[in-house]
Amino acid sequence: MIFLNGEWMPVEDAKISVLDRGFIFGDGVYEYVPVIDGKPYRLDGHLIRLDNSCKEIGLKNPYSNARWTELVLEAARRNGPGDQGVYWQITRGVAKRDHSFPKDVEPTVFMMSNPLPKLTAEQVDNGVPCYTFPDKRWHRCHIKSISLLGNVLAKQHATEHGGAEVVMIRDGFMTEASASNVFCVFGDTIVSPPKDNHILGGITLDGVFDLAKKNGLKLEVRPVPEAEMWAADELWLSSSSKGVLAITTLDDKPIGNAAHKGKPGPMFKKMFALMQADMRGA
Ligand SMILES: Cc1ncc(COP(=O)(O)O)c(C=O)c1O
Structure with a gap:
């Protein structure tokens, strides 16, 4: 199950507008955290870096650290068992194509979790x-x-x-x-x-x-x-x-x-x- 804009759904059901600025401009930021034995490794560091990335590109971080933590744990739990790698991204949302930032647009939030690759x-x-x-x-x-x-x-x-x-x-x-x-x-x-x-x-x-x-x-x-x-x-x-x-x-x-x-x-x-x-x- 993936998370898209507030809802959990099978990846096949996830739909994003072709006008999403992530698709059009690569206008967004992301994170990836390993979740090992159910515990995210150094999540605080990832959340600080995410917040810095948002600030650097003038994007409001849509969720609190507490909310991100819940989502990361839930993504890993829904897609487990086994160690997971949780990926998520925030884009500047859907708007008519124009390089300048759109006004009053909700960011697009997408999260997925997959088995953590194992070194051989x-x-x-x-x-x-x-x-x-x-x-x-x-x-x-x-x-x-x-x-x-x-x-x-x-x-x-x-x-x-x-x-x-x-x-x-x-x-x-x-x-x-x-x-x-x-x-x-x-x-x-x-x-x-x-x-x-x-x-x-x-x-x-x-x-x-x-x-x-x-x-x-x-x-x-x-x-x-x-x-x-x-x-x-x-x-x-x-x-x-x-x-x-x-x-x-x-x-x-x-x-x-x-x-x-x-x-x-x-x-x-x-x-x-x-x-x-x-x-x-x-
Ligand atoms: C360009 C680049 N450098 C370094 C790293 C390593 O960062 P981290 O240890 O937070 O995974 C990554 C991870 O994706 C990366 O994309």
């Missing part, structure tokens, strides 16, 4: 191949916008090469993946690009930051030049649907030092275990 043992044990890609997206990547053409084209590049993701490069610096953040490890230090307007501030990235701090792991937040990225001992992806996942080849070249070339490294193994426990509420 192969992905966890061996990591995944990724491909570099020029980051030619707009300069407001911190907004979780439904206009995702730049990310779609990036992901397609990875898919066509048999990769799991891209690692994007803007002006000589590593930014993020098409639907994940990217971390480097140098020795025993985890390094993340800053949460600025060139990446989406991931809620899983916040999780990595928190877990690193709580467990005394070294963390640096700073721009990562592409040349430095290539010399990293480890590269990781992070996202709500994956948790953390090691990148073991980039453009078909193995990542890492002699001890674990082309294999997940020791820092990844540590963070993976911490993240699994955190997500499962252990």
Whole structure:
């Protein structure tokens, strides 16, 4: 069952106007939260980011955090059992096509829930191949916008090469993946690009930051030049649907030092275990 503008219904019965600004302009924002053992992981972070995304595009957040929480739980419950990934989006609603914001229009709210994708043992044990890609997206990547053409084209590049993701490069610096953040490890230090307007501030990235701090792991937040990225001992992806996942080849070249070339490294193994426990509420 999906939720559309206040009602639950089978997805086949859901109808949206062709004039919806989400359809016409990609004018809207979205969220995606994993619900594990019935508990949304870091929902507060997702709700704060949603509210920020709404503010950034001048859209009134239609529901309170309490209401969103009820809806997320209900979506997961109605579509369970099993771990779920709850996706929802808010668009600026239905109006005659005109770029300027329409007046007095109700936003369109859509929510769905699907089984949370499971990482395979192969992905966890061996990591995944990724491909570099020029980051030619707009300069407001911190907004979780439904206009995702730049990310779609990036992901397609990875898919066509048999990769799991891209690692994007803007002006000589590593930014993020098409639907994940990217971390480097140098020795025993985890390094993340800053949460600025060139990446989406991931809620899983916040999780990595928190877990690193709580467990005394070294963390640096700073721009990562592409040349430095290539010399990293480890590269990781992070996202709500994956948790953390090691990148073991980039453009078909193995990542890492002699001890674990082309294999997940020791820092990844540590963070993976911490993240699994955190997500499962252990
Ligand atoms: C472009 C981009 N970066 C990073 C992420 C990771 O964010 P989160 O950890 O909140 O899922 C996503 C998730 O969809 C994304 O689309």
